[in-house]
Amino acid sequence: MRKSLGLLAGLLLASAAFAKTAPMPEWVTNHRTVYPDTEFLAQRGSGKTAEAAQTDAMSQIARYFQTNVSANLSTTMQSITSGASVDERTTVVDDVRVSSEVSLFALEHTEPYYYKKEKKWYCVAYMNRATAWKQYKPQIDGALKTFLGQYENAAAERDPFTRISRCKTAWDAGGILLEKLEYGRIISPKDEAAYSAERDKVAQIPVIAETAKKECTVYIDAPGDYNRTIEQAVSTALSKCGLTVAKTTAGANYTASVLIDDGESGSEPLSIMPAVSIKITGRGGNSVYSYETAAKEKAVAYTLENAKKKAYPALAKEIEDALQKDLGAALKL
Numbered sequence: 001m002r003k004s005l006g007l008l009a010g011l012l013l014a015s016a017a018f019a020k021t022a023p024m025p026e027w028v029t030n031h032r033t034v035y036p037d038t039e040f041l042a043q044r045g046s047g048k049t050a051e052a053a054q055t056d057a058m059s060q061i062a063r064y065f066q067t068n069v070s071a072n073l074s075t076t077m078q079s080i081t082s083g084a085s086v087d088e089r090t091t092v093v094d095d096v097r098v099s100s101e102v103s104l105f106a107l108e109h110t111e112p113y114y115y116k117k118e119k120k121w122y123c124v125a126y127m128n129r130a131t132a133w134k135q136y137k138p139q140i141d142g143a144l145k146t147f148l149g150q151y152e153n154a155a156a157e158r159d160p161f162t163r164i165s166r167c168k169t170a171w172d173a174g175g176i177l178l179e180k181l182e183y184g185r186i187i188s189p190k191d192e193a194a195y196s197a198e199r200d201k202v203a204q205i206p207v208i209a210e211t212a213k214k215e216c217t218v219y220i221d222a223p224g225d226y227n228r229t230i231e232q233a234v235s236t237a238l239s240k241c242g243l244t245v246a247k248t249t250a251g252a253n254y255t256a257s258v259l260i261d262d263g264e265s266g267s268e269p270l271s272i273m274p275a276v277s278i279k280i281t282g283r284g285g286n287s288v289y290s291y292e293t294a295a296k297e298k299a300v301a302y303t304l305e306n307a308k309k310k311a312y313p314a315l316a317k318e319i320e321d322a323l324q325k326d327l328g329a330a331l332k333l
Helices: 002-021 026-034 050-079 130-155 158-187 187-213 230-240 306-329
Strands: 040-047 105-111 113-115 120-128 217-221 245-248 253-262 270-272 276-280 286-292 299-301
Touching: 026 040, 026 120, 040 050, 040 130, 050 158, 105 187, 113 158, 113 245, 120 130, 130 187, 130 306, 158 187, 158 286, 158 306, 230 245, 230 253, 245 299, 270 306, 276 306, 299 306
Parallel strands: 217 245, 217 253
Antiparallel strands: 040 120, 105 120, 113 120, 253 276, 270 299, 276 286
């Protein structure tokens, strides 16, 4: 019995001695050698405990994805809207942000190692690129299917205004696809490169939208206007949004019907507080856009003409600025 206990104690002492003299894993000092970049995505983490080191390593990979995808996606979205075929005045990207959370596929980690000299634990989190791509690819293909459906709808639409609207939908779907592809590019650049034709389709959307804008010729019909004050404001707003204002109905694909309700009351003097509604319709009578606004203050005069002369300039300025902003947002990708 004593011999057995002595043997057990000896084994335990030997194991403890081995643990103390066990060599430091190479990945502690050079994890890129152990996990070469051609085959793995790897990040090393550290902490006061084994759990903290493991969490830090995984967080490092998540931050790596988030930072690189955000930067790459912003550059991509900006570049595909600034080509020679797109009007230089057009800006469709103000701020690009990654919308989805980082998804880590096929993520593994080393057994945490305590480095006594530094009094720290170390751990490496790593992803095998081939395995991760296999698991991630269905997400790309799902986003691609959605995008292609929206893209084909936009490209096939004959009505210019509706085509722009469908371009907006396709552009949103394209942004999601590009985001997925940027994740895929980090995981496996070689496999992601096979989607270059699909990236090109996303790049074509701003061109399709700009072409549609040029086909949107609008005739303005504003009965009851004073000295064409409201008409000119609407014309300026439409032009600033990239639409063409036609001089006759024969030269237009759309009509902007401007209805002015003066809200007249009283007499000698009378007062007005005009309200304006604008409705753009196609040749077939289909409504594609509407907008309403009203004067903020009453105008008082002894004649309706003088009241209009007082009220319309301020209202025209309001229409020019607000209509440009509202319609511009509707036409912007």
